[in-house]
Amino acid sequence: MKVLAPLALGACVLATALTEDEFPALLNHSTIRFDRLQSKWELLSADKSNKNATKTKKPIFAPSPTRTRDHPLPDPTEPDPWSGLELNWPCLINDDFLELGCRPVMFFFARGSSQLGNMGRKPGPFIAKLLRDHYGFRNVSVQGVGYGAWVLGNLMKDGTDAKGINLMKQLLHEAAVSCQHSKIIVSGYSQGAAVVHAAFETLEQEVIDRTNAIVLFGDTRTKYSNNTVANFPRNKTLSLCNKKDIICEQGRLILNDNHLDYTNRSEEAAQFIIKMLPDVPSKHGKLPFHPPPPRPQYRP
Incomplete structure (x- = not known):
């Protein structure tokens, strides 16, 4: 059973x-x-409409003995305790940075509208797994941005709510200050991409300079951004948009199947991130990847 x-x-x-x-x-x-x-x-199970939940919410940055201590680069050949452990579901909530502190590679991800946890089921956890497969589990910190991700946030001025923007900025600032030798990767899917855009519009320059790459999926702000992120180098930015994804191709908030699954772009995103981190040693050399099973072709 x-x-x-x-x-x-x-x-x-x-x-x-x-x-x-x-x-x-x-x-x-x-x-x-x-x-x-x-x-x-x-x-994970709580009703998002429960307003009383905010009264007992813990601080964003709980005390941690490791967060202010920069970790040396671990040995990439160190045995991975997770090797061979097969998981049926991806991580829905990931708080590596808040709980465990600095790692050589810091991956921050903002999920899309209505996705569970602070990572969602896809594509964030799949990118995280590929990076950990490449660099080693202990070498990659995965941190989801726990903003509301309400559907109505897409209709706001910045395409998302102010709390999500501020949370992203706080996380990146804390990582840049506390983890001087870490590589910082920022990513977002759908409304999460809007969180990234808005955060970088007002982010401190020293934090922007510490960011090594940005990867966006199904960007809801493509119409206004032209596949770039404010104040960030274009050559360090990858914006992925599926063919016939109306939201990122046309900038219209019309949901279709082509917007719902970016898992098949995971390897492309991971390879771009690895290219942006040439001085971080890999664990296995070649990036392992097992593509997801094909899904029915969308017909408009």
Whole structure:
């Protein structure tokens, strides 16, 4: 019999279907952490309309003994404790930076409208997995931007709400100040791309200079940005737009199947990020990638 179980893996929370034999084995895995499972799972399951939830919300930057200590570059040949551990679902909530501090590669991702957790199911977790496969699990910090991601945020002036913009700026500022030797990657999907655009319009120049690459998927602001991000070099920016994705091709907020799945662009995005980080050693050399199964062709 399979059970649906919430699991805390590192600083990640996911739901996965496990057999009765698999579950105890996974529980005993030395790298699984359950210390924050309860609060994270409540966040994932909570009704977003519950206004009282904000009264007990913890500070954005909780005290951490590691956040102000810059980590040296780990040995890329170090054995990966996650090797061979197959997960059925991607991480929905990832707080590596807030909980574990600095790593050589820092990946910040803003999810799309109505997606769960702070990462969503795709494409963010897939990019994160490819980067970890390439550099090693311990060498990559994955941090989701926990903004509201309300659908109505798309209708606001900046294409998203001010709280999400400020949260992105706070995270990047904290990373730039605390992790002097880390590489910073910023990414966003759909409304999350709008969060990236708006944040970089008013971000401090020293934080912008510390950012190594930006990758956008299904950008809702393409009509206004021309595939660029304000104050950021064009050659360090990759904006991916699926063919016939009306939202990013035409700048119209009309949702279709072509906007919903950017998983098939994950390898393209990861390869671009790796190209932007030539001085970070890889773990395996060639980037491993297993493409998702084909989906039916969209017909307008």
